[in-house]
Amino acid sequence: MNILEVTDLTVRFGRNRPAVDSISFTLGAHDRLGIIGQSGSGKSVTSLAIMGLLPEHAQVSGSIRFDGRELVGLPEREYRKLRGDAVSMVFQEPMTALDPTMRVGRQLGEVVALHHGERRGSIRDGVLDWLGRVGITEPARIADSYPHELSGGQRQRALVAMALANEPALVLCDEPTTALDVLVQRQILRLLDVQLRDRATVFVSHDLAVVREVCPRVAVMLEGRIVEQGDIEQIIAEPRHPYTAGLIASARIDRVPRDQPLPSVADFYTPAEEA
């Protein structure tokens, strides 16, 4: 059974061209789907729509069914119970996604306590346990630190712990490694790969190589639409859309001779309004 079924989802802000234009995809309980696309392609709006975090003036149509339950039009009160508990999110910016005025342990504890109103002592234990599980070596010291005292990798690990603390069935990762340097990026991807094993995951990124590390299936988004969707290896081998072909070519700089200019997506695909 599919845990997430998105059917003809359209999100429109005002009278402009829809930010997300009738996209459909499904996700099994242990599936991972990568959504790849450039800025403004609608990939982040899609994840916000699933989280129910779109601004009030957004017009949403179509259907998002999570665990058999329709999420489009779900009252905020109901949504709040879902968020952090059944569905959660890992953010892009570990710098800003942690409150600078609050100790890391308290922020993590806030999430744990919210959905499982346990005693204080057991919350602290849960916090330390989770910090350990995401590979933080000194959980007690990190729990008592403020975000600015942590490295980028430690912050991202803490954010992963926050997203997973309540064992959600579905996790949305919005560019979780974009702000990190390559080495830390690899560590975090490995961590996500392990921690997301028994969950459904939507992994949003602009980086095909990153998506390939964690997702067997990918959807390519362009101007609000999914232009191509399927097995990632197959798509890399035989891209059907010129935009996808451009993405793949621009990721393979090792194949470019020294004196040649680097390929870019624009060599393969030009957006309609600029053509």
Add this chain to the structure above:
Amino acid sequence: MKRGTLNLGLTLIGIVVVLAAVGLVWTPFDPTKITGSPLQPPGWPHVLGTDGLGADVLSRLMSGAKICLLVGIVSVAGAAVVGVPIGIFSGMTRGWISDLPARLSDILYGFPALLLAILLAAAVGGSTWTAMIAISVATIPAFVRLARAATYQVMSHGYIEAARVSGIPKVAIAVRHVLPNIAPVLGVQASVSFGIAILAEAGLSYLGLGSGPEAPTWGRMLREAQDYLFNAPILALWPGLAIAVATMGFNLLGDGLRDLFDPRLREMS
């Protein structure tokens, strides 16, 4: 040096606070009684001389410092307690319910605080309490506007979105995430408002709309000194100086705090 402003402000406020604190337990003479012959020049035992009726000026000044700080604390705290939650609420919501308190504050803000305080004090009658309430009401819009603007800014940060994604209720987000992050700007505003409140209180007392005759305030002393301006001009100097020191102290503290909290300004120094 940037800290200079802060330190000077703290020093000036320190002088007023010491005056008030000592005045709380001890004054050289009873500030409300005639303790010598009128209009004595500064000397001994009346260090700053006596006023037109023969009361000790230093004692009255110390007693006035107490009232001045009391009015400042109560009116600024009152305005913050009312204004900040309204501002945060308005900053966290969208639509007319968010705009209404903001527009009302704008209207209220259009009146100078002192004018509004005079209006209220005139309507209800003058006393220390009406002065405090009047100044407080007049200060509310400043806090609403600032809290709203600062909340808007904080709401765009990732940690607010992260908190919402975790399913944390709005009230908890407001108290635990928004308030601590806008506290520095509110502190600066409180300090500036404190200076304005002291000035407003002095103005109200000067006009006879503040505290009654039993409570010697700086504004009242200034008005009484006016009658003897040609015989004893120095009588007007003391309360005038006190008002200037206190107001300037809080304004400098506000500027100093702003420099301290604003990272962009800090980097430039």
